[in-house]
Amino acid sequence: MAGFRNGWGLVRARPRTIAVAVALALSPLLAGAQADPSSLYPRIIEAREQSRFVPDQALTTLLRLQSEAAGAPPATQAELFNQLSVANMRAGKNDAAMAAADRLIAYGKSLHDDSITAKGLMAKSYVLFDRAEVDASHQMVFDAEKLAATSTNLALRSQIEVTVGQAYAEMGNFPAALVKLQNGVDTARQVTDDPVMLFGALNALVNLYTQLKEYDKASTALDELLNETEKLHSPGRMAIAKNTEYGLAIDSGQPKRALRALLQSLDLERKMGAERMIGMTLVNLSDSYLKEHDYPRAAQYANESLRSTQQTNDKSVEATARVNLGQAYLGMGRIAEGKKQYEAGMARYEQENNKPDLQAALREYGEALERVGDLAGAVSAYHRERAISNELFEKRRQQSVLELQEKYEAEKKQRQIQLLSQENQVKGTEIDNRRLQQRVWWLLALVFALASMVVGLLYRKVRHANAQLEVKNLELKAQSTLDPLTSLYNRRHFQDFMRGMMPPDPAQPEKRTVHGDDIVGALFLLDVDHFKNINDRYGHAAGDAVLKMIAENLRIALRETDMIVRWGGEEFLAFLPAIPRHGVDEIARRILVGISSQAIRYQEHEISVNVSVGFAPFPLVPADVPLPWERAVNLVDMALYLAKAHGRNRAYGVRGFENFEQTSMEAIEQDLESAWRAGYVDLSVVLGGDPETPPPSPSEHSNVVPLKHAAHKAGH
Template sequence: MYQRILDIRDQSRFVPEKALTQLQALQAKAEQEPPATRAELINQLSVAHLRTGQLDAAMADTEQLISFGRAQHDDAMLAKGLLAKSYVLFEKAEASAAYQLAFEAEKLANKSSDLALRSQAQVTVGQAYAEQGDFPTALSKIQQALDTAREATSDPVMLFGALNALTKLYTQMKEYDKADLTLQEMLELAGQLHSPGRMAAAKTTEYVLAVEIGQYKRAIQAQQLALDLMRKLGSERGVGMALGNLSDAYLKLHDYARAAQYANESLRSTQKSGDRSMESTARANLAQAYLAMGRIAEGKQQYEQALSRYEQENNKPLLQAILREYGEALERVGDTAGAVSAYHRERTISDQLFERRRQQAVLELQEKYETEKKQRQIELLSRDNQLKGTELDNKRLQQRVWWLLALVTALGALIVGMLYRRVRHANAQLEVKNLELKAQSVRDPLTALYNRRHFQDFMRALPHGDARESDLVGALFLLDVDHFKHINDSYGHAAGDAVLKMLAEHLRVALRETDMIVRWGGEEFLAYLPAVSRHGIDDVARRILRSIAAQKVEYQGHSITVQVSVGYAPYPLAPDGTPLPWERVVNLVDMALYLAKAHGRHRAYGLRGFANFEHTTLEAIEQDLERAWRAGFVDLSVVLGDAPDAVPPSPNEANNVVHIKHAHKNSHGT
């Protein structure tokens, strides 16, 4: 009976309707079976109910399994119930509660001898950490799950699940070589399992990897094979997922008509199967296709419905990616206000993820330090005990043989000296390691520039400065690579990394050694100039634009032209006489950068100062910088780039710099 239930397991995952019928037929007979068999039947019933969209029935199954496990005082059975309930809660978009149950289930599973269950729990917890953006912990958990699954030779399905999870995580972390090696092992195992469903799952994972590295032909071939397998199986859920992925591939190839066709088919299929997460993906793909085809209102409606689901799931990395795509799509069709809104939503999530990763790094360093400290204490105690033993022996020898006292004393002094030298040497090595760790914590590993954390610490310690008018001021410049996503999509992420390294190198050339250059995040760079002529800030912006545009990145036979958009301002800024905090100045510079993006790219927008401030507020200016500029509350400079695609200046725009002030209307409208 137990083996018959396990044989239905694949159907529970891929063809749940058929599995549900077979499992329900076994319920009466299972009442006479051992507790472990009855528990597995309830577990598979919850999976089948979940996959058919019957969430209330699935939840009832999980509660029954949890109660049964507690009544039997069986940790493994209880862990199965908690895992099953976490899957139902996640499907209901109750992500936080689902994560807590998964963590509790893993603790129970690790106490049991059921290796397959332990591997399943470790994979689930690893995926939970990945969805929260904590990739180092996620990698540790899933690698642990893979080791456990290799021990559980009687259940190769769990090994397949661990390999699948690890391939996806390596892809998310952009470790593409490792992802490809793990994928090949998984494909080989899928063939040995003779399971069409598992092979379809492996091909879907291959699709995800191929898209990430820009191999779109390979991605479409893999996903088309998965679609054919799912149709033969009669898996509506699998068909919906495969159609959604094909839609996404054609979006990347700019074939919007075919992308919309596959997205609509996916939407219909996912609504039949009740797969809400995949329904949101289908809506996001359909929205992109509609926006590209000029169907703006329909596209925005589909995007907002998709975002609502992602926000419920609290999957921050995925939500961040979707919001970035949304903003770029709105920008392409000219909806600047909508694009700004999406951009700020995405930036909020990006800051949250950055802060979480920073806290995690601090905790890991602290834990490592505490471990090393305890080890040193153990070593010192051991040496201390040895010394005490030597002293006792010396006392006994002193009572028996007085003439050996001088020799023993000399030997003791020698030992103490050696130990003292060793301690000094160990302390010196520790100091070197601490200096190395400190250097690593303030530098970006790709570009060797300062990182965001170091800049934040620097600015917190920096005085606000004198807000009075003077010729010598500080300045903040924020740069963003134009069409960086297109570079990644066209040439691969390695080409994108080469572009970022080139930018870092030429920013060092364009600026002074005393200027601080920071890898702000992704393709964004920030520069702080502590002392520059107030009238020379525009010249710095022009120098940056020209320096970068004059370079080309040679990559695999391609010559890649790189341009940037820039936002900048003097620092400190004091609209009402009181200097603004540096964070607000960076926010205003960020908005100026976005205006440069929205108004044509390859240009710099500089915030020179404020006017008529008694008629407005800083909050209103931060809400919409362009509106404040056009109303005459903000004085902007525009520096145009020299590249061929830049908009040419008018004859009055001397030296490619435009200082623009808009007239402020009084209360009578004059």
């Protein structure tokens, strides 16, 4: 799993924690403040750097300086409140940190100083993030950005731009995050009196480029970061830069460079006694050995990180250490211990409500459980990951539609302004005409002619504008029903279509062809196997090419009358309204073979792709009562996960139900595999070419395997 980057360094499995914001908080929040005649302000700045690495000692110094701050200038007093908040938070005293931040906000408001108030909001946002109150933390950052919009304090503006960028990254809005971080770096270059600002901004930018897999740009920014760090002559800052170098190296496939950077960082941190940084670097070392499948050493470093983070009360890094320890234990065969540690770590991720991180952790959790044979646990993890994936996909889709709507509204307003301007011009012309009528009667005919021409032109322009509005309306309607990448229908359109269908009537006899074959509808749900590996290895552009290829293959394999839907990130759904019942398995086979037989040429790579499929006739009718379409799709989704858990590159189909009076639909939906083994569900499996593992009960000389009888044997 990709690591997360922050001001301290890189920690496994998380894009960013509060440490990112704190890294900036420890930059001079009041860089460019007026010089204090006494030595108080320089001593506060010294304590700021001390707080970066040994916060307990810095807190003692800052508390001692409080007695000298009464008559100091506002900028100096504000910086003292800010550093008290930061140092208390780093020392694990969040209540005291919050009190100092609130005092700073009140101080700024009493002076009617928006810059000081914005700094207070930033300090409070860091404490909220450390408490896992992520949404409230983001809101504080956005409020601070509004207050500081017109500030002449370049250091403050750079800090806020970078922190807002990191907040957008946590929310999954990476384009906005990149714009903010690039602006933050540009602003930091103008802060000539403190190079630490540029260090923090560059560090955040390298981490974001790495997360986006823009490794060339990340490498260029890293070179500048290391060059600026050398100028600071700070062992602590160099340790941070080395952790950032580790993040880029491990993600771009340079394990030796990554390990060397980590060990250099750990040596610097231990010499300084920076325990909080040590805990993070130890968890990164654990991650490094996990990638090499050296599970004993990964567990050793994860345990060391746990002991360190428990001393510093760093809950976020402790959670990541537990996830690493859980994966190491699973790799060593200590399944119960591994699951316990993994779940404990993910509980913190859920508390922080950081959906992208939790999704990545669940995906790895499912793969790890699948490797050790815990298929039920793997399916459960995949279901949890799927729910988050669908939620994030829907948010991104809604965001795209909103952006298009905003653009449309802006263009509409501009056209209205133009029309109003033209109307004003006409009115002015009419006034001039009246004056001309009074003075020069012989020009009356000419004036009327000119007015007619103007009206005609305006009429034509209005007609043209209305035509353009109609085109835009059609474009907007298409955007709301089609997926922009694949040009397939989107989930919302399918849901609206199914809600508009008349529910099936069990009292009506089923239609039959002249051959006597049953005619049914069918649902197919497919998921790309190991899609994350394609994105990780070749980049998201290659992943997009794969999705387009699958969409095209589905158009070829299915009919024009069939509805094909981009269901989620790498999921597709097909609804076939009328096919012979005996042909459902054959269509599943056609989908599997059609996709696996194609290879994508991307740059110099050739990428082969398989899919797993769940399918069923529609409607599904247990006990003479048709299932609603939502429950039918859910059952097909469970069949899909059986296909993934039993080896991938295959399709599992729900044919029907048996002995339904002895069970219930709720029990079947709770555990489809157990219901099949108990003989309540009739399944079939269709194998793709060269599947990874054989099905549970294969029939010889066939790639379509009926599972009904095998289920009875397995169940008893």
